[in-house]
Amino acid sequence: MTEDFYDLLEIPSDASQDEIKDAYRQQVRVYHPDHNDDDRARSQFTAVKKAYDILGDPVERKAYDRMGHKDYVAKRTSGLPSPDVWKSTTKKADDTQSTADDSDEADSGTTFTYSDSEASSSSTTTGTTTSSGASGTGAATGAGSTRTTDHTTDSSRSTSSQTGTATETSDGTSGRTDNPLSRWWRRQNFSLPLIWLSVCLYVAGLAHFALANETGLEALLTELQAVGGDPEGILSALSSSRYGIDSSVEFLAAVEFVTPPLEALQWYGALAGVVGVTLAGLLGARLVRDRETWGAVSIDETIVVALAVAVTTTLVGGPLLAGAVLMPLLFGVIVRHTRRGPGWTPSYLYVLPVLAPAVGFALAAAGHATxxxxxxxxxxxPIVGALGLPLRATIRKRFGR
Structure with a gap:
């Protein structure tokens, strides 16, 4: 059963307009009556079209998000097909006949309901027929409610028709694969957890660096305590000597979590190949699924790429390098993803602080690091700046400001 329009299109609540359009195109290929022989395809397509009409309109989408699914449907639509039409069922002969009767009622604009239970498979018509040229796609409700008939339904169907084939669920009926795990995954917003994980990974890298240079850091602390609060003395102490503390490049060169099974150049090439194969696999999946490779990066794709990058960079330079690479990657993708949706448009300035480690590595490689x-x-x-985006997002989520 679907819970709201986002769930119906199988997208998260912060999906961008491009993602909504892509999701709608995919659902059309499945549920359009021209491509789907299932008895419920007509009402399923009606619901998908209604979801796209609302979520695809930024103004209506804001109203929908503000009011919530239940209130919006009750106040601004004439109803939708019952969620039961999304359930997979094994039709008996009399049930099939009953569904066919329901389909005839739909064509005539009569109120009808759908149910997959044996007791209620025969839909009862108890409402009246109304027409509205501005209501969008025709929508159906349960007994006692009305169904609007859109004067432009035929043209909408012809323009919405996409080349494709219907998919089948595990029980052989056309439609979507619907299970608790996939439904739960679709409804999650992983943007904020990904940001926090990248920051935590980087902090773990700093802790690793501190443990490896414990003696040098103790010597530096002793020197700073002797200087006291004099700013010039502190700056002089930090600039005059390294106190045996490795530079970032020296530290990364000494990190070795696993013994490389190949020569250094071949080992690094193999790790780079892992990332390359991951990217190629994602592009191939896009080509098969959407028949194109261009488009906004989804959160699922971001998770896969982040996992490949985290593993390979950790093997090369430990969590410090992994965090330094992941933070700008995830911050950039998620800021871009958030800006494409409605509501908050965070600035790309949030990405600049987490690029600082790259500057530090460059200074160390050039021999100018102090x-x-x-x-x-x-x-x-990186630490103070990296906290800006997740804290701002958390405040907006909790307090709406």
């Missing part, structure tokens, strides 16, 4: 620059590029900017 403890002062290391502190700014690896600790202050």
């Amino acid at each position: 403890l002062a620059t290391d502190f700014l590029t690896f600790v202050f900017f």
Whole structure:
């Protein structure tokens, strides 16, 4: 059973307009009566079209999000097909006949209901017929409610028709695969958890660095305590010596979580190949699913890429390198993803602080890194700056401001 229009289109509540359009196209290929012989296809397509008409309109979508599914449907639509039409059923002969009768009633604009239970498979018509040229696609409700007939239904169907084939569920009936796990996954918003995980991974990398340079950090702390609160003395202490603390490049070169099974160049090439194969697999999946490779990066694709990058970079340089690479990648994708949807449009300036470690690595590779620059590029900017986006998003989520 579907819960709301987002669930009907199998998209998260923060989906962008492009993602809504792509999801609608995919559902049309499945539920359009021209491609689907299931008795319920007509009402399923009606519901999908209504969901797209509302979510595809930014103004209506904001009203829908504000009012909630139940109130919006009650106040702004003339009803929708019962959620039971999405359930997979094994039709008996009399049930099939009853459904055919319901389909005839739908064509004539009569109120009808759908149910997959034996007791209620025969729909009872108890309402009256109304017409509305502005209501969008015709919608059906349960007994006692009315169904509107759109004067432009035929043209909408002809323009919405897409080339494709109907899919089948595990029980052989055409429609969507619907199980608790897939439904739960579709409804989750992984953007904020991904950001927090990348930040936590980077902090773990800093802790790893601190443990590996414990003696040098103790010497630096002793020197800073002797200087006291004098800013010039602190700056001099951080710039004059490294106190035995490795530079970031030296630290990464010494990290070895696993013994490379190949020569260094071949090992790095193999790890890069893992990321390359992952990207190629995602592009291939897009080509098969959508017949195109261009489009907005989805959160699912982001998770797969992030996993491949996290594993390979951790094998190369530990969690410090993994976090330094993942943070700008995830921050950039998620800011872009959020800006494409309605509501909040976060600035790309949130990405700049998490790019600071890349500057630190470049300074170390050029031999210009000091403890002062290391502190700014690896600790202050990435940690303080990285907290800005997740904290801002959390405040908006909790308090709506």
